[in-house]
Amino acid sequence: MKDTVFVDISDGSTCEILQVVIPKSIKPDNLSYGSSISAEGELSLTPNGKTELYAVNVHVIGKCNVLEDQYPFAPRKTYDQEYIRKYLHLRPRTRNFASVLRLRDLATTVIGDHLRNRGFISIHTPILTSNDCEGAGEVFLVKPQSKEILKSMKKEGQSEDEIYFNTTTYLTVSGQMHLETMARALTKVYTFGPTFRAENSKSRLHLSEFYMLEAEVAFITNVEELIEEVELLVKEVTKRMIERGASDWQSMGIPEPQWLDKKFGCLTYDEAFDVLTEHASKLECPIKYGEVFSKDHELFLVQYNNGVPIFVINWPKNNKPFYMKECTDDPSKVAALDLLAPDVGELVGGSIREDDYEKLKLKLPTMGNLSWYLELRKYGNAPTGGFGMGFERFLQCVLGINNIKDTVPFPRWPHNCKL
Numbered sequence: 001m002k003d004t005v006f007v008d009i010s011d012g013s014t015c016e017i018l019q020v021v022i023p024k025s026i027k028p029d030n031l032s033y034g035s036s037i038s039a040e041g042e043l044s045l046t047p048n049g050k051t052e053l054y055a056v057n058v059h060v061i062g063k064c065n066v067l068e069d070q071y072p073f074a075p076r077k078t079y080d081q082e083y084i085r086k087y088l089h090l091r092p093r094t095r096n097f098a099s100v101l102r103l104r105d106l107a108t109t110v111i112g113d114h115l116r117n118r119g120f121i122s123i124h125t126p127i128l129t130s131n132d133c134e135g136a137g138e139v140f141l142v143k144p145q146s147k148e149i150l151k152s153m154k155k156e157g158q159s160e161d162e163i164y165f166n167t168t169t170y171l172t173v174s175g176q177m178h179l180e181t182m183a184r185a186l187t188k189v190y191t192f193g194p195t196f197r198a199e200n201s202k203s204r205l206h207l208s209e210f211y212m213l214e215a216e217v218a219f220i221t222n223v224e225e226l227i228e229e230v231e232l233l234v235k236e237v238t239k240r241m242i243e244r245g246a247s248d249w250q251s252m253g254i255p256e257p258q259w260l261d262k263k264f265g266c267l268t269y270d271e272a273f274d275v276l277t278e279h280a281s282k283l284e285c286p287i288k289y290g291e292v293f294s295k296d297h298e299l300f301l302v303q304y305n306n307g308v309p310i311f312v313i314n315w316p317k318n319n320k321p322f323y324m325k326e327c328t329d330d331p332s333k334v335a336a337l338d339l340l341a342p343d344v345g346e347l348v349g350g351s352i353r354e355d356d357y358e359k360l361k362l363k364l365p366t367m368g369n370l371s372w373y374l375e376l377r378k379y380g381n382a383p384t385g386g387f388g389m390g391f392e393r394f395l396q397c398v399l400g401i402n403n404i405k406d407t408v409p410f411p412r413w414p415h416n417c418k419l
Contacts, residue, residue: 034064125175350387
C-alpha cells in the first residue's frame with residue numbers, strides 16, 4: 001500500500017502465518033520473498049479477528065534474491081510435486097510439504113501413544129542384521145569401505161563380505177524375528193524404525209528406505225485377534241491425527257476418510273479369488289489361483305468393499321514366508337492377513353507364527369544361521385503373532401498423497417540418493 005508493506009512470516013511450527021505490517025520508512029532494502037527475518041512490534045487484532053504484528057523494527061537475517069539467486073520457488077506460483085521433488089533441501093519451505101512433515105511427526109507420536117495405551121513395549125531392533133527375514137533376497141549388503149580394515153581383520157577362509165562381523169551382514173528388511181525373541185519375555189512389543197528393500201522399482205508406492213511399524217504379541221493363536229488389533233490401530237491413529245492436526249489437515253484440503261466409522265471387511269483368499277474371477281473383465285491383470293494379488297487386484301477388492309479397507313486372510317502357504325503357521329483346517333494355507341486400503345492396496349501384513357518346533361525345523365531356510373530362531377520354540381515356548389505396517393503407505397492412504405516419495409523428507413529409490 002502507499003505507506004505500508006505487508007509481509008507473511010512462518011516459523012514452521014504451524015501452517016498458520018503471521019502478517020507483519022511494516023511502515024515503508026523502516027523497510028529494509030534487501031527484504032524479499034524467501035528471506036528469513038526478525039521483527040519487533042505490537043500485536044493486534046485485525047477487523048476479521050486475525051492477529052497481526054505492527055512492526056517497529058525489522059532485520060533481514062538471510063536475504064533471498066529470487067531472480068538473481070535463481071530461487072526455484074517464485075511467490076504466488078504453484079508447482080507440481082515432481083518439480084518440487086528436485087529440490088529436496090528447499091522442499092520443506094513449501095507450505096503443503098511443511099504440513100505433511102508436521103502431520104508425519106504427529107502420526108509418529110500418536111502411534112507410540114496408542115500402542116503404549118494398549119500395553120505394548122517399544123523395542124529398538126537392529127538396523128544391521130545377519131538374516132533376511134522375508135527371504136526374498138532384496139537386501140543391501142553392509143561391509144567396511146576401507147580395504148586396510150578388511151585386510152587387517154581377515155581370517156583364513158573368509159570372503160570379503162564376512163570379514164568384519166564374521167558373517168554376511170545386511171540392512172534390515174524387518175525387525176520381526178528380533179521382536180519374536182522379545183515377545184516371549186515381554187508379551188506385547190513393537191518396533192518403529194527404518195527398513196530397507198533393494199527392489200528395482202520406481203513406482204509411486206515403493207521406496208528403498210522406509211519406516212515400518214511392527215508389533216508382536218505372545219499367547220495369540222488366531223488371526224482374528226490380529227485383525228482386531230490392526231483395525232483399532234489404523235482407525236485410532238487416523239482419528240487422533242485429524243483431531244490434533246486439524247489446521248494442517250484443513251490447510252491441505254484433505255477429506256476425512258469415509259471408512260473411519262465403518263467395520264473393515266474380511267475375506268478368505270479363496271473368497272477374494274472368487275470375487276476377482278467373477279469380475280475378471282474389469283481387471284487389467286489376469287488372476288491365477290495360488291498366486292499373490294497384483295496391485296490392480298488389491299485395489300479392486302477395496303473398491304468391491306465400497307472403498308472400505310478389507311482384510312484378506314488364510315493365504316496359500318507356497319507364496320508366504322516359512323515362519324507362518326498352517327491353518328488347522330487346511331494345511332495348504334497359512335494363518336496370514338493382508339489389509340488392503342484405498343489408493344495403496346496392501347497396507348498391513350501379518351500372521352500367526354509357526355510355534356511347532358519340529359514343523360519349523362523342516363521349513364527353516366538353508367541359508368543363514370537361524371538356529372537361535374528355532375531355539376525360541378524349545379525353551380519355554382509361547383505362541384506369537386504379529387504384523388507390520390508401512391508408515392509411508394499409511395500416510396499416503398490417510399493424507400491422499402499420490403506418490404510415496406512425497407511423504408518422507410529425503411526419499412531414496414533406485415538411481416536416487418540425493419543429500
